[in-house]
Amino acid sequence: MKKMSMRTRVLTGAVAAAALSAGTFGAMSANASAPAAAPAAAIAADATDENLQQTTHLTVAAATEAAQATLDAAKKENQRVSVAVVDRNGKTLVTLRGDGAGPQSYEAAEKKAFTAVSWNAPTSELAKRLAQAPTLKDIPGTLFLGGGAPVQVKGAPVAGIGVAGAPSGDLDEKFARAGVASLAR
Numbered sequence: 001m002k003k004m005s006m007r008t009r010v011l012t013g014a015v016a017a018a019a020l021s022a023g024t025f026g027a028m029s030a031n032a033s034a035p036a037a038a039p040a041a042a043i044a045a046d047a048t049d050e051n052l053q054q055t056t057h058l059t060v061a062a063a064t065e066a067a068q069a070t071l072d073a074a075k076k077e078n079q080r081v082s083v084a085v086v087d088r089n090g091k092t093l094v095t096l097r098g099d100g101a102g103p104q105s106y107e108a109a110e111k112k113a114f115t116a117v118s119w120n121a122p123t124s125e126l127a128k129r130l131a132q133a134p135t136l137k138d139i140p141g142t143l144f145l146g147g148g149a150p151v152q153v154k155g156a157p158v159a160g161i162g163v164a165g166a167p168s169g170d171l172d173e174k175f176a177r178a179g180v181a182s183l184a185r
Contacts, residue, residue: 055088058151058159062183063093066151070163070179071098074171081165081175084109086117088158090141098165105165112172113162114141116148120157123148124173147172149180 063085070083080100124146146169151159161179163172
């Protein structure tokens with residue numbers, strides 16, 4: 001057998017190492033994309049476990065119905081508004097911009113809904129609290145103007161409905177409450 005030079009041996013070793021690494025990496029990549037196997041010992045938990053908390057969430061279908069009921073209430077009074085429905089965590093489920101609603105109303109409706117669910121109170125009540133705590137208005141994503149109403153189940157907030165675009169916060173909130181009431185039917 002022919003003797004290989006040092007350079008040939010180094011290059012051959014490098015190519016072999018690269019091939020081996022590529023094969024290992026490919027196998028690892030394939031395993032990384034495969035679903036993880038179930039843990040050997042699963043932790044048993046039930047609804048009575050003190051480490052768990054059950055929550056109630058509004059469905060997208062219910063949020064859509066509430067948003068449409070809100071727009072319908074505003075339309076009966078010839079008001080052009082936008083409505084937003086957010087979940088318990090303040091994430092938007094549904095937004096509807098009514099025909100002719102102003103461009104600013106969309107974002108304002110989302111912020112009012114977020115504010116109502118965050119404090120589990122109508123935003124008109126929260127706006128009154130600004131006199132005692134003016135820095136509340138500095139919390140990102142909030143808007144302390146009338147027009148937001150929480151959706152509650154057994155007193156706990158599960159969603160918020162915000163309305164913007166009517167000439168007053170009182171009207172916006174009236175329409176938001178109509179959306180909340182539609183969920184009780």
